Amino acid sequence: MPTIEDYRELREKCTLMMEGYDSDGKKGLQVIGPNNNSIFLPAGGESFISVGQYGRYWTGTQHEEYLYAAYKFEFFYMYADYAHDWGLRGDEYNIRPVVNKNVK
Numbered sequence: 001m002p003t004i005e006d007y008r009e010l011r012e013k014c015t016l017m018m019e020g021y022d023s024d025g026k027k028g029l030q031v032i033g034p035n036n037n038s039i040f041l042p043a044g045g046e047s048f049i050s051v052g053q054y055g056r057y058w059t060g061t062q063h064e065e066y067l068y069a070a071y072k073f074e075f076f077y078m079y080a081d082y083a084h085d086w087g088l089r090g091d092e093y094n095i096r097p098v099v100n101k102n103v104k
Helices: 004-013
Strands: 015-021 027-032 038-042 054-062 069-076 081-088
Touching: 004 054, 004 069, 038 054
Parallel strands: none
Antiparallel strands: 015 027, 027 038, 054 069, 069 081
16 A cells, blocks of 8 residues: 555655546546656545545555544545545545565
8 A cells, every 4th residue: 555655755746637537538637757657546436426526545554643544645626636634444445556666
């Protein structure tokens, strides 16, 4: 799972395009890195609610004070806005697994 620092890096070092669409025409966030590599985060909604309107993605970073909470990255397609915040770990957000190249 990406950490909250990974998502902060996306916000600070990458170009985020809200008008992104995947090959099937689904809405989402196109993330283009400084090396021109890109990923697409679908606007998956939450528990199949508001699919296409926003995306919420869990991080692997637990909240420091609240053991029942973890940090998330979210974007709102309608408002062209993105943020990171925390949510209850029982909430049904999307995940975007990443490969840790430092693990052997």
